[in-house]
Amino acid sequence: MDIKVNLSDIYKPSEDIVARDIQGELIIIPITSGIGDLEDEIFTLNETGRAIWEKLDGKKTLKEIAQELARDFEGSLEEIEKDVLGLIRELLKRRMLVEVKKNA
Amino acid sequence: MVDKIATNEPYITKQRIDKAFLWKDNQPLLSSLDIELTERCNNNCIHCYINLPVDDLEARKKELTTDEIKGILKEAVSLGCISVRFTGGEPLLREDFEELYIFTRKLGLKVLIFTNATLITPHLAKLFSHIPPLKKIEVSVYGMKKESYEAITRTPGSFETAFRGINLLLEYKIPFVVKSALLPFNKDEIDEFEAWAAEIPWMDKPPTYSMFFDLRARGDGNKNELIKKLRVSPEEGLKILTRNKERYLKEMKEFCSKFMHPTGDKLFSCGLGCHSGCVDAYGNFQPCMMLRHPDFVYDLKNGSLKDALTNFFPKIREIKATNADYLSRCGKCFLKGLCEQCPAKSWMEYGALDTPVEYLCEVAHMQAKFLGLIKDNENAWEVRDWQERRDNFVVKKKME
Numbered sequence: 001m002d003i004k005v006n007l008s009d010i011y012k013p014s015e016d017i018v019a020r021d022i023q024g025e026l027i028i029i030p031i032t033s034g035i036g037d038l039e040d041e042i043f044t045l046n047e048t049g050r051a052i053w054e055k056l057d058g059k060k061t062l063k064e065i066a067q068e069l070a071r072d073f074e075g076s077l078e079e080i081e082k083d084v085l086g087l088i089r090e091l092l093k094r095r096m097l098v099e100v101k102k103n104a
Numbered sequence: 105m106v107d108k109i110a111t112n113e114p115y116i117t118k119q120r121i122d123k124a125f126l127w128k129d130n131q132p133l134l135s136s137l138d139i140e141l142t143e144r145c146n147n148n149c150i151h152c153y154i155n156l157p158v159d160d161l162e163a164r165k166k167e168l169t170t171d172e173i174k175g176i177l178k179e180a181v182s183l184g185c186i187s188v189r190f191t192g193g194e195p196l197l198r199e200d201f202e203e204l205y206i207f208t209r210k211l212g213l214k215v216l217i218f219t220n221a222t223l224i225t226p227h228l229a230k231l232f233s234h235i236p237p238l239k240k241i242e243v244s245v246y247g248m249k250k251e252s253y254e255a256i257t258r259t260p261g262s263f264e265t266a267f268r269g270i271n272l273l274l275e276y277k278i279p280f281v282v283k284s285a286l287l288p289f290n291k292d293e294i295d296e297f298e299a300w301a302a303e304i305p306w307m308d309k310p311p312t313y314s315m316f317f318d319l320r321a322r323g324d325g326n327k328n329e330l331i332k333k334l335r336v337s338p339e340e341g342l343k344i345l346t347r348n349k350e351r352y353l354k355e356m357k358e359f360c361s362k363f364m365h366p367t368g369d370k371l372f373s374c375g376l377g378c379h380s381g382c383v384d385a386y387g388n389f390q391p392c393m394m395l396r397h398p399d400f401v402y403d404l405k406n407g408s409l410k411d412a413l414t415n416f417f418p419k420i421r422e423i424k425a426t427n428a429d430y431l432s433r434c435g436k437c438f439l440k441g442l443c444e445q446c447p448a449k450s451w452m453e454y455g456a457l458d459t460p461v462e463y464l465c466e467v468a469h470m471q472a473k474f475l476g477l478i479k480d481n482e483n484a485w486e487v488r489d490w491q492e493r494r495d496n497f498v499v500k501k502k503m504e
Contacts, residue, residue: 018212022184023130028116029186029212033236041238042186042214044117090116 003089007066007081010100011088012058017096019053026050028096035094043094052087058100062088131379132184133413138382138393139176141201142167142193147220147257149246151285151334153318153452155193167385170200172405174207176383179409181211187239189216191393193385196223206235214238221245222262224269229276240306241280243270247290248297255289279306286315286344287334294344310348315341316444316467319452321396335463338470346474356442356475361498363441366490369424369431371447371458373440377417381409391417394448397457425458433460438490439477443468 013019016032028043045053051073055065066081073080091097144163145155156163168176180188188208195201196219208215216239232241245266247253253263273280282301284290290297301311315336319328336344346352367373377391384390388401389412395401400420402412425431434445444464447457454461472478477493487493 018210020181020186020212022186023127023132025127027186027212029214030238031209031212031235033234041118046117049116087116094116 003092005062005085005088005092007063007085008061010058010061010102011056011097012100013056014096014098026053035096048083049087052084056097133379134180134183134185134409135379136187136189137180137185137380138189138191139173140191140193140382140385141195141198141204143385144197145192145194146197146222147194147259147262149257151256151287151317151331154321158197163385168387170203172387173204176404176409177208177211177213181213183410183413185213187214187216189218191218194220194223196228202228202231205231209235209237217241219243220266221269221273222265224272226272229272229278232278233276236278241273241278243280243282245282245284245297248293248300252290252293256285256287280304281307281311283312285317286313286336313344315344316464318394318449321394321452338466341467342470342474345471357498359441360494364438364494365440366436366438367440368435371423371425372421374446376421377413381412381417391420392448394446395451397451427456427458430458430460433485437485438487438494439468439472439484442471
């Protein structure tokens with residue numbers, strides 16, 4: 001199923017997971033069922049994923065996040081936007097993010 | 105910081121925590137923590153090393169409060185802990201179990217529960233279904249029939265309540281495994297038990313058994329005499345261990361290649377209190393679940409997990425054995441890894457940390473003879489070519 005994500009959307013981590021930094025590794029631990037398929041599963045983010053994750057504060061749009069990352073890292077804004085949208089789709093598939101409505 | 109953000113790697117990876125090797129040499133100070141929520145139990149198992157009566161008010165009064173346990177859990181998380189085992193006694197006996205469980209999971213900890221399943225209710229099963237423990241629950245099952253089960257638990261009605269709890273776990277699809285204690289009352293049911301266990305969807309290997317029972321953790325002369333009588337003989341133990349000879353040899357080969365060697369005067373050869381430990385029901389932090397010697401437990405009411413792990417436990421690990429009998433036998437014995445002898449067990453048996461536990465020595469020798477590591481009438485501590493024998497066994501068994 002294709003998940004529709006726009007650069008104007010705002011997201012924050014879901015309360016169905018806990019993200020923990022343990023010895024420099026960002027680990028996502030499911031709290032409620034249906035996130036991991038098996039017992040004993042956790043999730044780790046790669047460096048790209050982590051850089052994006054840390055900016056998902058429920059206030060910035062994805063566009064703003066990509067622009068901030070473009071200032072800190074090499075790579076075109078277009079490439080970075082692609083990465084941001086890619087990660088968000090993966091996280092949404094796993095119910096790890098919730099959308100924050102702009103007028104809420 | 106990464107130089108270039110766009111990569112072709114997956115952004116997010118699903119991992120089995122035990123197989124992830126995320127930290128290699130950079131493990132967190134505390135990886136896993138055992139918490140004995142209570143020493144009380146609603147069963148009165150004949151062989152048990154720890155159970156106190158459910159209505160032992162004195163024990164209840166001394167137990168850690170909900171807030172004290174929460175404080176310990178929060179500190180554990182700050183030290184990098186990822187997994188907590190709730191055990192006891194029967195951990196579900198605590199009235200605040202549900203509160204503690206939810207709190208623990210919301211901290212981002214995985215929870216392993218050791219239980220007899222008698223107190224699993226539909227409400228609790230629903231909770232485990234909604235907020236999964238992320239570790240398979242471990243259920244002790246004492247028999248397949250009411251007579252055998254209750255001869256061990258000495259608690260009327262416990263057979264029905266245990267199987268009601270187990271059926272709830274099955275109904276709500278809560279991952280769990282079963283294990284047992286082998287006693288004269290149930291040892292003829294082993295095939296029936298294993299056939300039943302094999303039908304449990306989460307049993308990826310046969311159940312484990314306790315049979316070389318530990319004595320009472322806090323001493324108890326009368327009960328200890330009974331426990332000694334209930335232990336299987338070394339011959340019987342070997343027969344049970346080798347029921348599946350192929351699997352036993354495979355496990356032993358792997359085990360021996362890693363752990364089998366003499367340890368000299370080093371008393372603690374097990375990595376005691378490294379990245380783990382056990383909080384007893386009253387707030388004492390033990391470097392392992394079995395070691396309750398008062399000199400080696402750390403009072404968390406007047407300190408912290410961090411202080412125990414960084415200052416207190418390392419000093420214990422340095423302690424040397426001094427008993428001449430131990431030094432001439434256990435210190436030189438290459439079965440040390442195979443043998444369950446350890447300071448905690450020595451202390452429970454004899455009140456000293458470095459006394460050879462004769463029963464465990466016999467069990468280890470019986471296995472070593474079966475594996476061809478020693479000859480009849482040979483004492484393993486007198487074997488000089490132990491490395492060659494170990495290597496031959498490991499290589500030969502690998503080639504078979």
